[in-house]
Amino acid sequence: MGTFLRLLVVVLVVASCGNRQFSAPRNLDNACALASERPRYFAAMQRTERRWGVPVPIQMAIIHAESRFIGDARTPVQWTLGVIPMGRQSSAFGYSQALDRTWEDYQAETRNRRARRDNIDDATDFVGWYMNKSRERNGIPLTDARNQYLAYHEGHAGFARASYRAKPWLMAVADRVETRAAMYDTQLRMCGRV
Numbered sequence: 725m726g727t728f729l730r731l732l733v734v735v736l737v738v739a740s741c742g743n744r745q746f747s748a749p750r751n752l753d754n755a756c757a758l759a760s761e762r763p764r765y766f767a768a769m770q771r772t773e774r775r776w777g778v779p780v781p782i783q784m785a786i787i788h789a790e791s792r793f794i795g796d797a798r799t800p801v802q803w804t805l806g807v808i809p810m811g812r813q814s815s816a817f818g819y820s821q822a823l824d825r826t827w828e829d830y831q832a833e834t835r836n837r838r839a840r841r842d843n844i845d846d847a848t849d850f851v852g853w854y855m856n857k858s859r860e861r862n863g864i865p866l867t868d869a870r871n872q873y874l875a876y877h878e879g880h881a882g883f884a885r886a887s888y889r890a891k892p893w894l895m896a897v898a899d900r901v902e903t904r905a906a907m908y909d910t911q912l913r914m915c916g917r918v
Contacts (some may be wrong), residue, residue, distance in 0.1 A: 753840035756915035776852025781908035
């Protein structure tokens with residue numbers, strides 16, 4: 725029994741070390757409260773801003789739109805006849821909701837094969853990397869939250885074709901991203917974080 729009890733304790737300790745916070749922060753409408761509640765998130769976004777030049781408020785607004793800061797977010801399961809599961813809408817996963825193929829491109833190009841979509845540091849770095857690609861390929865300034873979000877959602881080729889114009893719901897989301905980025909910027913300036 726002593727061996728079993730020791731093994732159980734070791735298993736519980738190891739399991740607790742892997743515990744990550746995947747739930748959304750309590751107040752998604754206040755950037756200062758979010759930064760205080762999740763200082764690691766804010767630090768990750770600041771590193772991304774230094775590396776890629778993407779302002780923290782825009783990163784926050786995009787991650788809010790994509791996952792509401794839920795680290796293990798996935799797209800909904802699709803059903804046939806209301807009862808037969810047919811898989812998820814896409815391979816999007818994690819804070820950034822990056823697709824499998826795009827995430828693999830990011831890992832290869834940044835030489836970060838260990839990057840994980842459910843890690844806030846990697847997810848914010850991905851957002852910075854992707855937005856820089858949007859600037860290079862489509863000429864979208866890093867400060868243009870609306871068009872950066874449209875390119876993020878539609879892909880670089882989709883943005884170039886203006887595929888978003890056929891999706892009024894997506895244009896409304898992009899407008900909300902732009903508004904939220906401006907709100908986050910004002911809040912972060914007021915609490916001295918920018």
